[in-house]
Amino acid sequence: MNPRLIAAILLGKLIISLSRFFKVGGGSAAPGLYALKIYPQLVSDLASKIPHSIVITGTNGKTTTARMLAHFAQNSGLKVLRNATGSNLERGIASALIQHSSFHLGGGGTKYDLAIWELDEAAFNQVVLRLKPQQVVILNVFRDQLDRYGEVDSVLKNWHTTLRQLSPETTLLLNGDDQNLLSLISSFPGKALTFGVENYKIRGEKSFKRVGKEILNLEAKNLNLLGFEGVRFELEEGDGRWFFSLPLPGIYHIYDFLAAYITATRLGIERQSMIGAMQSFSPAFGRTEKITLPGEKTAFIQLIKNPTGASQVLEVLSGELREDDKLLLALNDNLADGTDVSWIWDVDFELLQNPSRAKRGDLKTEIASGPMAHRNDIIVSGSRAEDLALRLKYAGISPQDIEVENNLKKALKQATDGLKGRLFILPTYTALLKLQAILAEAGIKEHYWKHE
Amino acid sequence: MNKFKITIGYLYGECMNIYGDTGNIIALQKRAAWRGIKVTIQNITLNDKLEPGKVDLFFFGGGQDQAQNLVAQDLKSTGKGKVIKKEIERGVPLLSICGGYQLLGEYYQPHEGPKLPGVGLFPVYTVAGDKRMIGNIVVRLSALSCPDKIGTADDFIVGFENHSGKTYLKEGAKPLGKVIKGFGNNGEDKTEGCIYKNAVGCYIHGSLLPKNPQLADWLLEKALEVKYGETVNLKPLDDTLELLAHQAAMDKFS
Numbered sequence: 029m030n031p032r033l034i035a036a037i038l039l040g041k042l043i044i045s046l047s048r049f050f051k052v053g054g055g056s057a058a059p060g061l062y063a064l065k066i067y068p069q070l071v072s073d074l075a076s077k078i079p080h081s082i083v084i085t086g087t088n089g090k091t092t093t094a095r096m097l098a099h100f101a102q103n104s105g106l107k108v109l110r111n112a113t114g115s116n117l118e119r120g121i122a123s124a125l126i127q128h129s130s131f132h133l134g135g136g137g138t139k140y141d142l143a144i145w146e147l148d149e150a151a152f153n154q155v156v157l158r159l160k161p162q163q164v165v166i167l168n169v170f171r172d173q174l175d176r177y178g179e180v181d182s183v184l185k186n187w188h189t190t191l192r193q194l195s196p197e198t199t200l201l202l203n204g205d206d207q208n209l210l211s212l213i214s215s216f217p218g219k220a221l222t223f224g225v226e227n228y229k230i231r232g233e234k235s236f237k238r239v240g241k242e243i244l245n246l247e248a249k250n251l252n253l254l255g256f257e258g259v260r261f262e263l264e265e266g267d268g269r270w271f272f273s274l275p276l277p278g279i280y281h282i283y284d285f286l287a288a289y290i291t292a293t294r295l296g297i298e299r300q301s302m303i304g305a306m307q308s309f310s311p312a313f314g315r316t317e318k319i320t321l322p323g324e325k326t327a328f329i330q331l332i333k334n335p336t337g338a339s340q341v342l343e344v345l346s347g348e349l350r351e352d353d354k355l356l357l358a359l360n361d362n363l364a365d366g367t368d369v370s371w372i373w374d375v376d377f378e379l380l381q382n383p384s385r386a387k388r389g390d391l392k393t394e395i396a397s398g399p400m401a402h403r404n405d406i407i408v409s410g411s412r413a414e415d416l417a418l419r420l421k422y423a424g425i426s427p428q429d430i431e432v433e434n435n436l437k438k439a440l441k442q443a444t445d446g447l448k449g450r451l452f453i454l455p456t457y458t459a460l461l462k463l464q465a466i467l468a469e470a471g472i473k474e475h476y477w478k479h480e
Numbered sequence: 481m482n483k484f485k486i487t488i489g490y491l492y493g494e495c496m497n498i499y500g501d502t503g504n505i506i507a508l509q510k511r512a513a514w515r516g517i518k519v520t521i522q523n524i525t526l527n528d529k530l531e532p533g534k535v536d537l538f539f540f541g542g543g544q545d546q547a548q549n550l551v552a553q554d555l556k557s558t559g560k561g562k563v564i565k566k567e568i569e570r571g572v573p574l575l576s577i578c579g580g581y582q583l584l585g586e587y588y589q590p591h592e593g594p595k596l597p598g599v600g601l602f603p604v605y606t607v608a609g610d611k612r613m614i615g616n617i618v619v620r621l622s623a624l625s626c627p628d629k630i631g632t633a634d635d636f637i638v639g640f641e642n643h644s645g646k647t648y649l650k651e652g653a654k655p656l657g658k659v660i661k662g663f664g665n666n667g668e669d670k671t672e673g674c675i676y677k678n679a680v681g682c683y684i685h686g687s688l689l690p691k692n693p694q695l696a697d698w699l700l701e702k703a704l705e706v707k708y709g710e711t712v713n714l715k716p717l718d719d720t721l722e723l724l725a726h727q728a729a730m731d732k733f734s
Contacts, residue, residue, distance in 0.1 A: 368500075374503075417724070
């Protein structure tokens with residue numbers, strides 16, 4: 029083993045121990061960051077020791093897909109390595125590899141059968157070739173943090189370039205309901221398979237409308253949406269029609285499932301074992317996560333980070349909100365959230381003004397009228413709480429029903445004090461991290477790194 | 481004000497609607513509706529014809545490179561560019577942001593290839609830059625460039641810019657304001673945007689109008705004045721939340 033690699037791993041492991049000891053975080057980025065400085069080839073060297081690897085990218089759904097796939101794999105006895113939630117840059121991959129590498133198994137050996145890597149839209153181009161994956165999953169491409177990733181056109185352009193360099197041995201799995209993604213097939217030298225949902229287009233992005241009938245290799249049919257409880261659907265396969273019940277809400281989660289399912293099937297995991305495993309699947313950190321607050325009150329936490337994802341969440345939420353429920357929205361503008369808060373103006377917050385209007389097409393171009401069907405107290409928080417409050421006002425929500433409290437801890441207290449129904453918390457990424465810390469401090473929830 | 485109604489022409493909304501552009505339409509629509517002014521949004525897109533006198537206020541947002549090329553051609557081939565220019569000459573207000581602003585200038589010079597001709601409404605030109613100018617921005621609306629309706633020289637507008645094109649004002653062109661924080665037109669001369677008659681071009685997203693309601697109201701007033709030929713003073717609104725968001729953006733720099 030290369031002495032620089034050994035030094036890099038040791039340094040990384042030391043940082044992991046120190047950061048845990050001093051409780052400064054889960055150590056999901058810093059160890060990799062410094063280890064890569066010592067040994068830049070660390071990722072390809074260590075990753076090549078794991079027999080199978082799968083890379084997942086796209087704007088929305090990476091974490092849920094990775095978690096579901098890991099759940100299926102573990103359930104059928106495979107040992108799985110993943111990068112920690114949200115740490116999807118190269119340093120996050122390196123950190124995971126360092127943390128789980130052991131010297132005694134023939135030098136940097138591994139005890140894993142499968143690695144599942146989630147990479148964000150930009151990190152994908154930097155890291156995927158080093159990981160030499162057997163399967164690459166691309167879930168979707170939406171506008172997300174234009175200040176960081178650039179426009180959709182340039183994300184796609186970079187993906188085309190990267191896919192051209194991938195081995196033809198790799199299989200590419202694409203969301204076939206996404207016109208932009210279908211164009212990637214032409215740049216990829218290997219086999220490509222598509223998955224999708226019958227007669228569905230994704231809201232919010234006009235270019236995503238299904239044009240004509242594409243042939244999908246795997247298609248979810250006969251959907252039955254059950255609000256926050258989840259969704260039921262069928263898959264028609266060579267050996268018959270199969271029924272599935274997904275404990276996650278909204279059509280958008282079906283895509284995550286289909287990606288996990290098709291990938292797992294190609295790994296040799298049995299369908300029956302996946303159907304069973306779905307019953308015990310619990311959502312990832314802040315992804316429709318359900319927690320119990322003191323006084324047996326229920327709170328749902330759902331990350332929001334871009335217009336399409338947030339609108340999809342609101343769509344489910346609007347049909348779900350009851351009189352006594354409260355909402356806590358938290359908008360930060362740190363680097364990991366996107367420093368430009370303009371995106372909230374592309375989110376259909378209009379859906380909150382009157383749930384019965386939810387199914388009426390694009391509300392943004394309509395003038396809202398009439399009183400709210402449900403009066404929900406909405407607390408807005410985070411470093412740009414004021415922007416969010418303003419967005420809600422222009423979405424037709426009465427300013428009297430909006431409370432502004434920048435401090436998330438105080439906002440959470442305000443939201444839970446005297447809460448009769450349920451609390452729905454929608455934070456952006458760094459607000460979610462903060463929220464987890466607040467909940468941990470209050471003894472409501474453990475720190476996220478203990479879960480992964 | 482119930483006698484008033486206006487038509488907002490949303491130029492190329494389908495392909496030119498970068499982050500938050502819709503917020504500007506929402507702001508105009510709501511601020512008019514709250515005063516009993518009826519608003520119609522007319523989408524004007526590729527291949528459409530534009531007739532003079534049909535639109536009382538134009539909005540033109542930003543787009544991705546590909547879309548911008550198509551739109552540049554379309555402005556010319558359908559004659560819409562010329563109509564817009566004529567309408568602006570007679571005082572019809574317009575707000576253009578980022579890509580829309582660039583296309584209404586004299587030309588855009590890409591890194592490679594020939595100049596992309598613009599509509600020539602604003603006496604400005606844009607050159608492709610190497611560095612992206614990204615971040616929060618604060619601009620002081622200089623009294624010189626803005627009619628007194630907007631407010632005093634102390635008026636600030638706030639938002640977020642994200643562009644690599646560098647726009648330069650030609651001689652005689654009036655900037656919208658002076659950059660206090662951020663890059664502005666080109667990151668060099670401290671100017672931001674351009675104003676010609678009642679047409680405004682700038683680089684400010686955020687969205688711009690909800691957080692800067694004085695600008696939204698100025699556009700609405702101009703639209704009504706030109707349409708009805710009388711001086712209009714819009715009824716003041718309770719702008720507590722607007723000013724709170726404006727202040728929060730200002731505080732980012734304090």
